[in-house]
Amino acid sequence: MTHLSRRQWLGAAMGAAALPLAGCDAPGGGDIAGGFAGTHLERGHVLRDPGARDRLLLGPAPVARHAQVVIAGGGIAGLAAARALRLNGIDDVALLELEDTAGGNSRGGQVDGIACPLGAHYLPVPGDDAHEVQDWLEEIGVRRRLAGRWRYDERYLCHSPQERHWRDGAWHEGLLPVDGVAAATLAQYRRFAALIDGERRTSRHAMPALRAPFDAHQRQLARNSFAAWLDAHGLTDEHLRWYLDYCCRDDYGAGPSQVSAWAGVHYFASRHGFSAPGDDSVRTHDEAVLTWPEGNGWLARQLAAPLGERVHAGRTVLRIAPARHGVEVDALDHATGRLERWRAAQCVVALPLHVAVRVVEAPPPLLVQAAARTPHAAWLVANLRLDAPLRDRPGAAPSWDNVLHGSSALGYVDARHQALDPRPGPTVLTWYRALGAAPEARRALLQYPWTHWRDGIVDELSVPHPDLRERLLRMDITRYGHAMAVPAPQDDPVMAPAVVRHDRLAFAHADWSGYSVFEEAFTRGHLAGLALARTG
Ligand SMILES: Cc1cc2nc3c(=O)[nH]c(=O)nc-3n(C[C@H](O)[C@H](O)[C@H](O)COP(=O)(O)OP(=O)(O)OC[C@H]3O[C@@H](n4cnc5c(N)ncnc54)[C@H](O)[C@@H]3O)c2cc1C
Known part of the structure; x- marks a missing residue:
């Protein structure tokens, strides 16, 4: 692959316009230290080569291990399953996680002692459809x-x-362009708000979506792209389309031409809502959001803490197969290089679909079909360590979430924003970019050196922050090749049942909902754990 110029890098927007840049020949990140961090891509890639996997499985005799329930995958779904099992009297649980800590896409990290997200960074205040999440937030004292x-x-x-x-x-307040936009733009905002309001009245949009399987109208929406739906409604305004493109990339990892009209509508009708500025007649949401300096890593830690040594990190699950009176789970322990053979009565498969379909022996048709129809988006997350806050430019004050209009990236959140100490000080900015589901995006993540991404990020952020290079001490970049399911249009749309069971296995992962947010992962994990606890 040839090296993209920085102009191309910034413009490769998967549908978004390039950010107008004054200095495209800017000097990039110079000698700013950093590198790739946060994910061990090679641990998952063991599964890509069936020959290599078989050699591991057929190698020296495995170490024998035992637990009543094995949970394969320690993301939010796996952790929620463990909690549900514990609450229902099953304590003999082993959770096998590929990375060195549990949490999956919701892990947090640190740069030079400053906490920051590695992936997910917020949870909107959950509604009543997410009552399992509400109960848990009450249990840990977040809600009273x-x-x-x-x-x-x-x-x-x-x-x-x-x-x-x-x-x-x-800088302008909020994310929807309002200051200085034409009356025609505001009219399109109002029309879009009215359409979303209509959709909410016509069909039930639940969060998590498993609470409201598709009706006939939603199935129709799910067959076409969101971009086509917007075109059909004459919603072509540049500012509205930029905002919707941003929203889709933010929640689904891909833009309106890659996600279904159901997903585009669901984003607003379920979790976020949409209010046209100055029009309170159509008000569809509560904007409150929960967040922490380390993002949802804080939530992941609360879930993992009670598990203690039941979390077995640094293990790649290679095979899940039926056995006499139970299940056999083979996992490679990366610390010792040895294969472990876990025997369990039951197993929660809390793995992404593309992994589950490779490791489950004789996978059930529902899994094969779901894996085949679910594309995954690649993501890039960069943590920028600053020695002091950046000087600000005119307009709206520094905020938690800071987005650059016209950029192919999603902007950054400031880890210091939630600090209780109001004095300005060193901080970490966490910058996000969703690269969409195209295979080239994944290849780019593997092929480009970290400095390629660093230089593009520095150039982009130096436009609103000309002093960035002076303040930037280091940059750590986290790559996610298959970060999240993209809710793409489908010929025959289906929402997977709330609990997918197969013999002694229960499946749980946000991918089963066709898109990835905290509420989907937690609820599916909870219900899978509960199902196994109830059937013994
Ligand atoms: C960059 C980014 C930002 C996001 N931001 C938000 C946000 O702000 N708010 C929000 O609600 N959602 C966000 N999400 C969505 C996020 O994916 C969900 O919130 C949630 O964390 C998904 O949990 P999960 O358990 O379903 O999946 P995962 O996080 O994918 O968990 C699966 C786990 O299985 C492990 N695993 C994979 N293969 C193996 C194997 N072979 N053996 C053992 N373990 C294995 C993985 O390491 C991982 O820990 C974001 C996602 C990304 C990528």
Whole structure:
């Protein structure tokens, strides 16, 4: 693959326009230290080569291990399954996780002692359809009932100002372009809000979506792209389309031409809502968001803490197969290089679909079909360690979420924003880019050196922050080749059942919902754990 120029890098927007750059021949990141961090891609890639996997499976005699229930995969779904099992009296659990810590896409990390997200960074205040999530938030003290009303801990509700975007040389409040836009743009915002309101009235959009399987209207929406739906409704305004493109890339990892109209509508009708500025007649949401300096890594740690030594990290699960009276799970322990053979009565398969279909022996048709129809988006996350806050440019004040209009990236969140100490100080900015589901995106993640991404990021962020190079001490870049399911249009759309069972296996992962957010992962994990606990 040839090296993209930085102009191309910034413009390779998977559908978004390139950010207008004053200095495309800017000097990049110079000698700023850093590298790839946070994921061990090679541990998963053992599964790509069936020959290599078979050699591992047929090597020296495996170490024999035992647990009543093995959980393969320690993301939010696997961790929630472990909690549900514990709450229902099953404590003899072994959770096998490929990375060195549990949490999956919701892990947090540190750069020079400053906590920051490695992936997921927020959870909107969950609605009543996500009652398992609500119960758990109550259990860990994030939500309490006061004077008959539910209150969320102020420390964890995103502090104000929450969001801003950079456009035409200045920062603007919020993410939807409002200042200085034409009356025709505002009219399109109102029309879009009314359409979403109509969709909410026509069909039920639940979060998690497994609570509301597709009706006939939703199945129709799920057959076509969101971009086609917007075109059909004449919603072509440049600002509205940029905003919707941003939203789709943010939640689904791919833009409106790659995600279904169901997904585009569901984004607003379930979790986020859409209100046209100045029009309170159509108000569809509560904007409150829970977040932490280390993002959802804080939530992952709360889930993992009670498990203690039941978490067996640094293991790649290679094979899950039926055995006499139970299940056999083979995992490579990366610390020792030895194969472990776990025997268990039951197993929760909390793995992404493309992994589950490779490791489950004789996979059930539902898994084969789901894996075949689910594309995955690649993501890049960069943590930028600054020695002091950046000097600000005109307009809206520094916010938690800071987005650059027209960029192919998703902007950055500031780890210091939720700090209780108001004094300005060193911080970490976490910058995100969803690369879509094209195979080239995954190849680019593997082929380019980390400095390629560093230089592009520095050039992009130096436009609103000319002092970035002076302040930047290091940059750590996390790559996700198959980060999340993209809810692409389908010929025959189906929503997987809430619990997918096969003999002694229960499957749980956000991928089963066709897209990946915390509520889907947690609820599917919880229900899978519960199902196994109830059937013994
Ligand atoms: C960059 C990024 C940002 C995101 N931001 C948000 C956000 O702000 N809010 C939000 O709600 N959602 C966000 N998400 C979505 C996020 O994926 C979900 O919130 C949730 O973490 C998914 O959990 P999961 O358990 O379904 O999947 P995963 O996180 O994929 O968990 C699967 C686990 O299985 C492990 N595994 C894989 N293969 C093997 C193997 N062979 N053996 C053993 N273990 C294995 C993985 O390491 C991982 O820990 C984001 C995702 C990404 C990638």
